[in-house]
Amino acid sequence: MGKRIAEAVRREQILEAAFAVACRDGIGRLSVRAVAAEARVSHALVLFHFGSKQRLVMDLLEWLIGGMAVLHISDDIAHFPHARDRLHALLQQEMARLSHQPEHTRLFLEYWAMGARHEEIRTRISAELERYRTAFRAIMEELLLSEPAAFVDATADGLAAVAVSWIHGCAVQAMVDPIHFDTDEYLTAVRGMVGRLG
Amino acid sequence: MGKRIAEAVRREQILEAAFAVACRDGIGRLSVRAVAAEARVSHALVLFHFGSKQRLVMDLLEWLIGGMAVLHISDDIAHFPHARDRLHALLQQEMARLSHQPEHTRLFLEYWAMGARHEEIRTRISAELERYRTAFRAIMEELLLSEPAAFVDATADGLAAVAVSWIHGCAVQAMVDPIHFDTDEYLTAVRGMVGRLG
DNA sequence: AGGCCTATTGACCGGGTGGTCAAAACAATA
DNA sequence: TATTGTTTTGACCACCCGGTCAATAGGCCT
Numbered sequence: 001m002g003k004r005i006a007e008a009v010r011r012e013q014i015l016e017a018a019f020a021v022a023c024r025d026g027i028g029r030l031s032v033r034a035v036a037a038e039a040r041v042s043h044a045l046v047l048f049h050f051g052s053k054q055r056l057v058m059d060l061l062e063w064l065i066g067g068m069a070v071l072h073i074s075d076d077i078a079h080f081p082h083a084r085d086r087l088h089a090l091l092q093q094e095m096a097r098l099s100h101q102p103e104h105t106r107l108f109l110e111y112w113a114m115g116a117r118h119e120e121i122r123t124r125i126s127a128e129l130e131r132y133r134t135a136f137r138a139i140m141e142e143l144l145l146s147e148p149a150a151f152v153d154a155t156a157d158g159l160a161a162v163a164v165s166w167i168h169g170c171a172v173q174a175m176v177d178p179i180h181f182d183t184d185e186y187l188t189a190v191r192g193m194v195g196r197l198g
Numbered sequence: 199m200g201k202r203i204a205e206a207v208r209r210e211q212i213l214e215a216a217f218a219v220a221c222r223d224g225i226g227r228l229s230v231r232a233v234a235a236e237a238r239v240s241h242a243l244v245l246f247h248f249g250s251k252q253r254l255v256m257d258l259l260e261w262l263i264g265g266m267a268v269l270h271i272s273d274d275i276a277h278f279p280h281a282r283d284r285l286h287a288l289l290q291q292e293m294a295r296l297s298h299q300p301e302h303t304r305l306f307l308e309y310w311a312m313g314a315r316h317e318e319i320r321t322r323i324s325a326e327l328e329r330y331r332t333a334f335r336a337i338m339e340e341l342l343l344s345e346p347a348a349f350v351d352a353t354a355d356g357l358a359a360v361a362v363s364w365i366h367g368c369a370v371q372a373m374v375d376p377i378h379f380d381t382d383e384y385l386t387a388v389r390g391m392v393g394r395l396g
Numbered sequence: 397a398g399g400c401c402t403a404t405t406g407a408c409c410g411g412g413t414g415g416t417c418a419a420a421a422c423a424a425t426a
Numbered sequence: 427t428a429t430t431g432t433t434t435t436g437a438c439c440a441c442c443c444g445g446t447c448a449a450t451a452g453g454c455c456t
Contacts, residue, residue: 202451202452202453229442229443229444230443230444231442231444241444241445242446242447245444245445250445251443251444251445
């Protein structure tokens with residue numbers, strides 16, 4: 001019979017099992033029983049600790065976001081003198097992160113798709129997206145300030161949206177079509193568009 | 199009892215019902231029985247016409263792609279003298295299409311996400327993506343030819359990938375976060391990046 | 397009218413689902 | 427050791443799923 005274990009530890013174990021199942025089969029096919037089996041635990045215990053599948057799924061999303069270390073503007077990036085270089089470094093960093101945590105990224109996109117029909121998920125994802133956009137907007141504002149003549153009629157919001165599109169469009173393509181997608185080539189093209197004034 | 203109806207007609211009816219169900223509940227929750235109920239038909243009939251849920255789902259994807267009229271380069275676009283203008287017009291057209299067929303777009307992205315774990319779907323989506331990329335690559339090659347000094351080190355493939363990212367990143371954002379996403383602002387920003395040499 | 401072919405149905409099956417519950421195993425404490 | 431309080435379990439429930447099948451209803455041809 002399973003040993004008695006502190007609640008927090010069990011929860012973590014179960015969340016890791018849920019992550020494994022979600023990576024293997026997708027969140028859509030995630031079932032309480034499959035998670036329980038992965039954690040070598042009865043399915044009733046999972047419901048005991050999480051109350052319902054719904055909350056398990058939401059807690060997994062939180063666990064996922066917490067483990068993604070997303071969009072941290074490091075000192076390395078902050079010290080670039082030109083806004084354009086900071087933007088480029090940030091794009092590069094984010095693309096590297098996406099490709100180094102492919103499971104996290106894939107799962108996050110899956111939640112994203114679910115959000116289209118699931119309000120609680122949509123709200124949570126939206127908040128995370130807002131953080132993302134805000135960070136990019138800050139850099140874009142610096143860019144507009146440092147090169148006022150370069151981007152005629154463009155707003156920081158619009159440019160930030162474009163940057164976020166780059167990241168996510170790239171993530172989506174890399175997810176479904178990794179063979180045809182070349183990160184370096186992509187970055188070079190972006191540099192060609194954003195940085196060719198330098 | 200339901201009336202006798204020619205096979206092709208029934209198939210179309212059922213596919214439309216499947217589309218409605220998929221739009222309402224998502225493809226993940228699409229069930230043979232729900233589709234049958236939507237089409238006011240017994241669930242055995244759905245299986246009679248499509249053989250299995252699997253094939254129903256794949257046929258729905260085909261039906262979806264067929265009805266999307268995706269990426270048709272019209273004469274209006276082809277007649278712009280400058281490659282840059284053609285690119286811009288194409289981007290504008292595609293974004294307009296995405297926002298005018300929101301259900302189609304959302305469903306297509308859902309299939310896309312499914313493709314990560316479903317080979318048959320992935321293959322089909324990949325082929326469609328290839329068409330997309332090819333069309334953009336053609337325009338990008340013209341762009342590189344007409345302004346050789348503008349995009350240093352960039353390849354047509356890389357630029358095409360960026361363009362596709364624009365479209366899809368934009369679609370993804372608009373899907374989950376329509377409030378914060380402004381198509382016009384986005385396009386202005388893109389124009390600022392691609393078209394500011396003119 | 398009668399026969400034939402196909403579209404259509406309802407009943408059924410095995411299996412998986414989320415969720416509940418009483419009983420049991422366990423650890424800590426008195 | 428006896429009590430208490432928290433995990434943990436297995437059995438169980440009602441429900442939905444995809445799929446099969448024999449029976450039937452309906453249109454078409456002779």
